[in-house]
Amino acid sequence: MSARDFLDSIEPHFTKGGKLAKYYGLYEMVDTFIYTPASVTRGTTHVRDGNDLKRTMTFVVIATLFCVLMAIYNTGYQANVAMEAMGLEKIDNWRSLPMMVFGYNPANPLSCIVHGALYFFPIYFVTLAVGGVWEVLFATVRGHEVNEGFLVSSMLYTLIMPPDMPLWQVALGISFGIVIGKEVFGGTGKNFLNPALTGRAFLYFAYPASISGDSVWVAVDGYTAATPLGLAANGGLEAVYNAHYSWVQTLFGFEPGCLGETSTIAILIGAAFLLYTRVASYRIMAGVFLGMVATSLLFNVIGSDTNPMFAFPWYWHLTVGGFAFGMVYMATDPVSAAMTNTGRWIFGALVGGMTVLIRVVNPAFPEGIMLAILFSNMFAPTIDYFVIQANIRRRMKRHA
Numbered sequence: 512m513s514a515r516d517f518l519d520s521i522e523p524h525f526t527k528g529g530k531l532a533k534y535y536g537l538y539e540m541v542d543t544f545i546y547t548p549a550s551v552t553r554g555t556t557h558v559r560d561g562n563d564l565k566r567t568m569t570f571v572v573i574a575t576l577f578c579v580l581m582a583i584y585n586t587g588y589q590a591n592v593a594m595e596a597m598g599l600e601k602i603d604n605w606r607s608l609p610m611m612v613f614g615y616n617p618a619n620p621l622s623c624i625v626h627g628a629l630y631f632f633p634i635y636f637v638t639l640a641v642g643g644v645w646e647v648l649f650a651t652v653r654g655h656e657v658n659e660g661f662l663v664s665s666m667l668y669t670l671i672m673p674p675d676m677p678l679w680q681v682a683l684g685i686s687f688g689i690v691i692g693k694e695v696f697g698g699t700g701k702n703f704l705n706p707a708l709t710g711r712a713f714l715y716f717a718y719p720a721s722i723s724g725d726s727v728w729v730a731v732d733g734y735t736a737a738t739p740l741g742l743a744a745n746g747g748l749e750a751v752y753n754a755h756y757s758w759v760q761t762l763f764g765f766e767p768g769c770l771g772e773t774s775t776i777a778i779l780i781g782a783a784f785l786l787y788t789r790v791a792s793y794r795i796m797a798g799v800f801l802g803m804v805a806t807s808l809l810f811n812v813i814g815s816d817t818n819p820m821f822a823f824p825w826y827w828h829l830t831v832g833g834f835a836f837g838m839v840y841m842a843t844d845p846v847s848a849a850m851t852n853t854g855r856w857i858f859g860a861l862v863g864g865m866t867v868l869i870r871v872v873n874p875a876f877p878e879g880i881m882l883a884i885l886f887s888n889m890f891a892p893t894i895d896y897f898v899i900q901a902n903i904r905r906r907m908k909r910h911a
Contacts, residue, residue, distance in 0.1 A: 587627030670771025747819025798859020
């Protein structure tokens with residue numbers, strides 16, 4: 512039986528009125544992704560585009576592929592390096608069984624990949640399972656079909672987790688992000704906050720010891736390692752150099768940090784794909800970048816004798832912490848960001864400027880991109896409103 516015949520045989524169960532259609536819509540999802548519809552619009556009065564919500568979400572997931580690969584490898588590499596430094600021969604948990612085959616050698620890529628995968632996939636599967644239950648529950652109660660929006664939220668949420676995050680806290684965070692950040696407002700397309708960031712913000716304020724500090728970035732118990740951004744917050748660029756971190760190293764991402772936020776190169780590859788497919792707005796990305804550069808240069812000019820972060824260069828802001836990841840994947844969320852072209856520039860500049868402001872001025876929270884995006888999400892409708900009103904006034908003057 513061919514794939515097409517199989518789909519035709521199960522079509523009655525998934526088409527409108529079928530028992531399973533309300534929950535999954537599998538037939539329509541596969542059919543529209545793989546095949547061209549037999550009935551298409553014709554003539555000059557129609558806009559014809561094969562892109563839909565499912566394909567858009569799929570493109571975003573594809574764009575994170577290099578971040579996922581880097582997350583797996585770097586997590587295992589950092590853990591193996593830590594174990595070598597501590598003189599440990601094995602880890603005392605369930606991961607020790609498969610690692611008996613591959614060992615804990617940081618110079619062995621296969622060992623690093625397997626070790627990292629043993630931390631990445633449990634977080635992702637818990638996120639997918641728990642978040643999926645909430646999505647199906649709300650879709651069932653409302654009589655809606657489950658859409659593909661959660662696929663993106665689950666992947667992004669996983670990539671912004673520390674590698675050694677307790678799985679029950681992972682489940683709690685994604686529950687808060689999906690339920691409070693999205694579903695209470697009506698679901699996909701109606702939320703004004705990014706669900707993945709909402710879940711992470713909840714975990715930061717509820718369980719700060721599990722998602723901040725120096726002991727959560729390397730997946731080895733008893734080992735502490737500050738991220739380059741954490742070092743800079745305490746001692747400026749000199750502290751980063753003293754810890755033997757170079758700018759190129761932070762560019763490629765071989766450093767402690769959240770699973771998918773360390774490699775700027777991997778993130779920029781994803782950015783190129785999103786811009787090529789026109790899934791993400793270049794105006795928002797450019798606005799975030801320019802806002803960061805302008806604010807950073809302003810602080811460089813002002814200077815400070817007591818705060819070394821005033822002298823932190825803009826190109827270091829780009830590669831340390833989660834700035835690049837937030838700029839490419841979080842700020843460009845088409846639902847929670849501004850929707851007018853001018854508003855996207857303003858929204859992006861607000862995110863970039865707020866990020867540097869939080870990093871430099873706030874001593875308690877060196878990573879500012881998360882709060883900057885959530886703050887800007889709340890002002891996105893207001894930004895669009897004033898942009899539209901300005902356009903109306905300009906047109907009224909033009910045609911008066």
